[in-house]
Amino acid sequence: MATAGLTYDEVMAQSAQAKPQQGLVLDEAFDVIHQDDDKSEEEDFEDIEVEIKDDYVGRCTSVFVQYPRRVVVSILLITVLAMYATYLDNFSITVPSPYDWECPDDEYTLLRDAMMSAEDEADESKALTTRGDATFPFYYFYDSEPWNRDANCDGGIFTPQRLRAMCLAEEILTSNKEYQEDYCLLVNGTCATRSASVLQFFYDDAPCSLLDQARIDQGWAALQGNVFFVDKHAFQRGYACKARSIIYLGTPLTGYDETSKIGDDQALEMQEKLGSVMEQALWRSYDMEGHTLNSKYNQAARSSGMSVLWFAQPLAQREFSRLVNEDFLVAFASVLFVWCYLMYHLGSCFVGSMAMLQISVSLPLSLFFYRVVFRISYFAGMQILVVFVILGIGADDCFVFVDAWKQSLLLHDDTHKRLQYAYARALQSMANTSLTTAAAFLATAISPIMPIAAFGIYAAICVLMNYVLAMTMLPAVLIWHHNSSKCCTCSRTEIVEGGTCVERYLTILSWRKKIIAKILVLVLGGLSCTAAYLASRLEPPREPEEWFSQKHMFQQVADLIGGSNGGAYGANEDQAYDAFHVVFGIEGVSRDDFDPYVPSKRLASPDYVAIDLYEAQDAFLQACHLVETFAALVRPNTTLCFLREFQQWQTETYASTAMDRATFDSRLALFRDSTQPSNKLHGAWKAPVGIVNGELKYVRIDGRISMTQGAAIDERKKTLRRAQKLLKKIQQLDAPFLRPDKAFQVSGAWLWYETQVALVRGLTTGISIGFPVAFLVLTAATRNVILSLYAIVVIGCVVSGVLGLCYLLGWSLGIRESVAGVIVIGLAVDYTIHLGHMYDHARFHAHLATRDERTAYALRKMGRTVFAGAVTTAGAASLMFACQLTFFVQMACLIVFTIALSISLALGLYVPLLHVIGPEREQGNLWFLWRRLCPPKEKAAASEKRAASWRLDPVATTPAPRGLARPPSAPASVDSPPYGGAEA
Template sequence: MSRPFSDHPDNANNPDRINKEDDLETDVDTTTAGKQAGARVSHNRSSVFVSRASDTGKPTLFNDEHGNLKFVNLICRRPVLIFFIAFSLCIASTLILRRVVKENPITEDTNQYNVRDIRSIAYDTLRLAKEEVKDTYDIHLENKRRLQDSEDDARLQEDFGDITLWIYDAKTDDGVFTKEGIPKIRAAEATILKQENYPEYCVLKYEALNQTTGEEYNFTTPECDKPLSAMNIYYASEWDSDLADEIINEFKSEPLNIMRFNALSLCVEFNFFCDRLPDIFNDEDKEWVTDMSTKMNFMIGKWDGMGELNPNIEQVTEFMAYMKELTTKQFSVNYFLDSNFNLTNQVTMYSRSIFYWGQLLNGTTNEEDSETKLKKFILENLLETWTGLTDKKNNEEVQIYYFMGALIFDIIQMILIGDGLKALGSFVFVFFYLRYMLGSWFLTAVGMFEIVMSLPLAWLSFSYIFQIKYFSALNVLCIFIVMAIGADDIFVFMDSYKQSAGMGADVLNSFETRMSWVYRRSGSAMLLTSITTCGAFLCTLFTPLAGTRSFGIFAAFVILFDYLLVMTLFCTSVVIYHDRFENKSCCYCKFWVKSTPTATETAMKRYSDGEVLKMDPISKFFKEKLGPFMLRGRNRIGVGVVLITWIILAAIYAAKLEPTTSAEQFLNESHPLQIGVSILTDEFPKTQEDRTTSIHLVWGLNEINRDGVNQLLDPEYVGKASYSSDFIFDEQCQSAILDVCSQLQTDENFEEFILRRDGVRSIDCFVEQLGAFNVDPSATCADVRIGDWTNADWEVSPDNLAASMDGFVSKSACGPDSATVKNYYEGSMGWDGKSMRYAGLSIESKSLDPRGVLSEDRTRVIYDKFIQLAKELDQKMESACKTKTTMTDLDQKFVFMNNQRIYRTTAISGSMIGVLVAFIVLFVSTRKLHLSLFATLCILSVLVGVIGSATMLGWTLGTIEAILISILAGFSVDYVIHLAHAYNHAEGEPDERILAAYGEMGVSVFSGMLTSVVASIPLFFCTLTFFAKFGTFLCLTIVLSWIFANFGFMCLLATFKVSMDRKWL
């Protein structure tokens, strides 16, 4: 191991550090081969690893007449000048970078996909067309928009600004809705409802719908919109127990009544599909459904949360269980009940509620000011109370969690700060370990400086010289990568410098000669590992994902600049250290005065006196203990058995690695935010109150034009929208689209794919509302649903389309919110103010939502179903609308599904390409097939070992795991290449070379391993899953790389003893 310079043998104040030749030979292997090898190494120490300059007398472009490197000569003559030039360039580059980077540099991953894939093509085809149509429409109606947006017409708190989402997790087997648990939930929600200033921040309702007449009426005074909570039911202002029993008994006494109600309710309540009713039902059945629906509507109408707790909790829960079974009533209770709640299991272990916050708030003029005011109110009045409610010791019945958009950024920021401090622990350890190993505060400071400076120099070159504008969030990982690799390079350089003190007169006859030897020897070793590591990272260029490619290129730049800084800035600091600090105590008053004699002169004198450089304990262990141990045949058999057994075991587990089948976690599973997200994702069915992903089927578009797209150089430009010149939105096309809407409402094959709202499949078909409007401009949404307008001439002719659309687009859409037709249907209605550029329909998915991430397999089932539908519709719609079907979502669910496939398929292939690169670099540099082959086998073993270990830890192949595996080769090549390089440049027989390689590189490799492993440990405890898994992955890779390099690679060399004289090229 490299040791503190206070222990360095060149220190003349400590003669105990000088040993004679016979001391060096102690503890060497007692075998004949070991004795002979040890004797030869100690007898001719200066001949081992010498890549020294030769005195040729003929200067070259890089060497002087003595064979010394001209650049090294310059450094030795002007170290301070060159140091400050390099130092100033680093500082200047950082200042330039700080000046040019004016905002968040990380590229949003909204365009992180394969631009040639059919999913991304369909996505951008509709997305860009939608944006372009919206821009055209806004320009066309600019004056009208200004008038509509006038503050005079605005009503305070009418729009939704934010929500507070409460999640309740039962602590007992009785569920959350118990006599003890319900009051706890009520108390939590009362912190909002009873807050005296709540009316100034809630969503205000200015109108309401009369449930009897169906007409809207205005409130005299706007009222706060009721929260969506089961407490509205348990604390209903009125509860008719007798009527509840009657309704329950109707279904309990005759279970077929549930089927009868569901079969008839859509017709009776909404006049839907009456012509499709089976003949077995008669008018009496319809009257029964009407009567039951009226009674249930009466009960539901009293669910306002304004009363006291209903003492008959069991009856309320049972009533909810029956409501959940009814197609047109389940929407009133589904949101509060978990997926396992049903008639036979009337216990819900989880529940949830939503409180709505309004905007614009009084005194604010825009959304940003309104959000700021709301956030201030929450922080000052509610946050502390909420934090207390979520404490695990708050009560023994219900664990409470909450989310709010206004607070998410602060929570994530706190998590990032906490994880950043943990990551800072890695830097602190590396700093003090460098200080211990180097024995100099000066060298340690410069070493850490050059490691850190690799990042801004790489950034400046990457983004502003080479103009690569896609800056991936993965690039943050390069901080830890360069910390591990940079420290390893410093150890290699310093160990070469220390070992040069014992290389004899050929190396020590001048300081320039000594530093040329150090520069060549360490530089060639680091160059080989840097090229291999850069090549491994550049293998990410084979992936079609711009974010991963960006990371690979940036990581390669970081490794390159780290190498350049070690060979310039750090090399210069070593010269300064040699000239001014090495033979002085740390408190020496004249520390800047040049040392006399210099450390090189001292080393030369010791060599002349016959003194031999004392090895530090760890170097001695590797050379005199581990080396001879590996030379014994029986020891190698034991090592081989252990390693082969491990490889077989790891390979078995690696083969079991499967793609993830659940949503991937963003935070540590124990973090309250992640617990809440997991509950929402895994424990509740999708309901109409949840935000869902819409799947769009549109006609009128050609595939997007991708000419000139290069995401690395211009991540924002992904192509141009393209419209079909053949598309005509005429009567035939309108009728065909309506037929598709009707087909999807009744096709049983889509029951598991389409969300229901109010008992009806949620299909947003603007043609329905347009047809009703064309027949009667005053038609209501109820009229649209009943469908009598289809009996008239409802289609709009192309000649009258512009006139009809002018009035139609400003009407309120028949959707769950108060958006206009233009805004609500913008994903399926491409009206730009003059013409219909595209038209179609949107389907709310029963499983997909914008925030959740499903596994690839689950998403693919949905995708395959709708892509099959699109292909079937092409046969019909191509003749009606003159274009093929474009099927996509606008939340990138299908795009990400393909990304998951890319991560899965390129993870292993990317690593294999990295291994191949390592083999090629090794073979070209050593021209020894057996060295290259043995090293490659060790790298492959590391790859298998890491993947197998990940499976043993319970990991599945998700996005994070795939990214880490794809860069595996970049981490696993350094140690085996260092030993291979040392073995290649050693002299003698294989046994001598093995001892020499251990003696030269064992300490450097061990120091690099220890630094990386300990530095990765703080990452284990990060809250962000990515950093926690990266820390585990880094630790596994480094440890296995070190084991297979020191035991696997050296065992192969010692066993096969291939002659180095054999020529392979």
């Protein structure tokens, strides 16, 4: 109805001119609900509302009408109490750990936990000295031809000026007091600063002076064959364009008795103390400046015509946390945008501000249930994404309710009756969208990948909580505003229904026997099929996930050393490859009280199986030989077989290998405590020789996988299959004392492979859950299988379109795409549900039967509302383009495109589909079919009689619509076709 801007009196004056309808109006059960042709519209609605005044809607709305301020204040007070309870529960932002993205119940995760828990139980090795293990590398990269600058590599990177610049860069770290006293790698009690630096070939321990060409040539000659330090084509070319160094940070630190792991207390200490000092010193040295939302690492560090880059895991963790906190500030900009749009669309500063407050309140209340009630402690960057999503969803709910409230002016001037109308309409419409959106988010909750599951749970709670607040706080706000004697100067009241754009669109759809509508259905349907084909070609990522932008220093480092092609260098150090282990003596693990939401705190206990290494020495050496020689599995010279070194040490120390069992055990313990592995990948024998409380419990063979860390999923799968074949050969050894049948192999590479597989499986599982749930909710909401089928097809087109865009952009099926593929169902379903609900609403409440009138009714009632919801959701998400982490930037792209595609297909495909082949009268109505097939026995005869009359009576065949269901300017007449179409 084109009544935008009309006041209540104007609408009622126009409506009074309409002639009363004649004919019989039937409900779904063929019961007469309007038979008195002389009764006015106002009397009709009065009779209806007298019947519902005492139901739950009437009771709820009476509370809002009588006590609006108390309701609002009570909700805000509850929110404050919930926030305080969350604070008392020690809520904090989770520090990322390397275990977060693992599948906690996967076979290889359990095997890794068994091995690591056994290592934790093992007795400390006395040979492990303070800071004697080269645990964390601090990388320096020097590039004379960086990708983001025009540079000439002629003559190479090893010139006097550039070598001196390299020396000064590394001296910033090596001359640092904290580094020298607390963190440097100690070799024989002395800091080993250049043991893995390219400068060892040129400077030795000399100061950073300008070298002459003869010394440089001598250093270049000594460097020949050491491909690790220069780019892969340097020796073929005759000069190097890139170079790199490593300065190791040693552990265990003073006060600790074991080597550090990423995320533990030692790593956090280095991150906070050394990391902050080093960052500031390096930034000052290279005049790197930045500000909020523009990291200093986005600036180039240059010296002597070359680019200087550095990287260390403690610095990366520190930078990631910093960027997450800064990117969260963008959420405040999104709040401001949605707030302004709410005030504009709702026509009131007060209502818009309170609606924004209602949306904001849903976040801490949801956090209370998430953290305190459900005991989920993980809250990190993924949950921040919920803020951007819930802003759009919450605004959409506000638009639905407030627009229904404004449109109630067409029917009543009584405040309670108006609220009853708006509440009843919004209650079902918002419940439909909230349930489907929450179900789509909960579909991610079954993911074995904890951050994705936690994100889905929190998002679903937020959606449901926002719905509860929209049905409690928002109606009280509307009554408060309505009753207030002081009106805001920016407040305006108008009836929002239809509008010029809606009427023009309806005219276009109906032009020349709906030819435009038919073309839209065919074209958009064909494009959706093409998008579905492209989406089917998505594959898991072949490269590591990118978390920083291309201009960020750490991403440039990742590109230099990573990737499926091995990066720019000829070889990486062995530590850059995943470790590989073959373990004997452990058969399982017990993880009592394991909390999947705190994976870094694993309370595991290994289950040992008895072995006798004294009797199984030959078998163990055979296993070492199999690991070393198995094709394309373990890198050369990385296999650590402790028994070989033990026998060699025994020969050198005792001149004989003959001994009894007691001597073997005592000498093995002495060897473990007095020597260190020749392979510098290990600082002590604690892990490979598992002596627990003085008794040998397990032994293992270590190595490094030959596959790069950035390998594609197919290569990972092939390498895993080779490792499984190796294990079968080991298990076939005739060595009952070694129990090879209980042996297992494990590597960190397998854990990430299972994560990649879980991402793909999670997407398909999420979609397989989200679509049926959406279909069931749609069917329950409309009780019309045809409407639901059309809607689910359109939602499928949206999902296909989004994933097809990912393929066109060259993205892979990684973390972002897997999450977005399921989220998109929840975001895409809103607009089609609203329009479908209004299409059905036209049949039951407005008593319209033809598809033309019901489509027009749906657009006039809900077209403006769904468009406003799309604007707020897309607008809030679009501000994430200002974020620094690529995760948020790409999610912004996905959400904005999802919303744009959803509203486009809802209005451009779903509406034309309804306009062309939408259900008419009772077509597809499940309740109608049920009543026809199984009518109540006592009313069967009467129902059949009424049905026959309905079929034969030309007036009753198309139940007369109420006057308010059509534009006042075109009153109905008994002499004209009942629905404005050609008379049957």
